[in-house]
Amino acid sequence: MNLRNDYSTVMQTGNLTGNLMKSALRTLLAVLALATISVAAEPPDAPSNIAPAEAMPIEAVVVGTGHQFVAPRPSPEAKVIDRKFVALALISSGSTFADSYTTLFARQNWLAGKQGVCNVEVQSAYLYGTHPTVGRAYAIASLKSVGSVAASYYLRKHHNRFWSVPLVANSILSLQGVTQNMRACN
Numbered sequence: 001m002n003l004r005n006d007y008s009t010v011m012q013t014g015n016l017t018g019n020l021m022k023s024a025l026r027t028l029l030a031v032l033a034l035a036t037i038s039v040a041a042e043p044p045d046a047p048s049n050i051a052p053a054e055a056m057p058i059e060a061v062v063v064g065t066g067h068q069f070v071a072p073r074p075s076p077e078a079k080v081i082d083r084k085f086v087a088l089a090l091i092s093s094g095s096t097f098a099d100s101y102t103t104l105f106a107r108q109n110w111l112a113g114k115q116g117v118c119n120v121e122v123q124s125a126y127l128y129g130t131h132p133t134v135g136r137a138y139a140i141a142s143l144k145s146v147g148s149v150a151a152s153y154y155l156r157k158h159h160n161r162f163w164s165v166p167l168v169a170n171s172i173l174s175l176q177g178v179t180q181n182m183r184a185c186n
Contacts, residue, residue: 080157088152088167093145095174100128100141102181107131109185118185123177144170 103121110119110131121128127140148170156163 080153085152085156088164088171089145089149092148092167092171092174095171095178096141096145096148097138099174099177099181100137102178102185103128103132103137104134105181105185107133118181123180144174 103124106118106121109117120130121132128137148166151166152163155166
């Protein structure tokens with residue numbers, strides 16, 4: 001017990017010394033910070049405050065006698081529908097209708113009662129139905145083609161450099177569907 005009391009007395013004395021050191025260090029840092037700030041001078045005056053108005057240089061206007069300024073002519077607006085646009089639209093529409101045509105293989109297999117081949121639409125049943133009719137398959141193809149061409153036309157008209165993305169994406173997805181149908185249903 002006696003050792004414990006001696007230890008707590010030392011700690012209290014050490015704590016007092018620690019507080020004094022912290023206080024002295026903080027005071028020293030504050031004095032140093034304020035001393036460096038007080039030495040700083042005011043910013044210099046602007047030249048307009050020092051020089052009299054008569055001494056200010058006057059800018060002379062020089063009239064040029066050279067060539068006249070000619071505004072650049074606006075370039076004629078590029079055609080929205082050109083050969084590249086028509087080619088991509090034909091490829092996209094052709095692949096979409098090929099996808100719908102090969103999707104009808106499932107219906108033909110179902111009507112013929114074939115077993116062991118696809119006779120139900122599985123991949124896009126939400127779009128075509130499980131046994132797609134001819135009208136529905138080609139209506140879906142028409143909507144996909146018109147939608148991708150319209151989106152590309154809009155993007156190209158508004159000078160977006162990604163105008164071909166709807167056509168290319170529609171082509172890729174449709175050709176993937178054609179490949180899937182040819183492998184599974186034919």
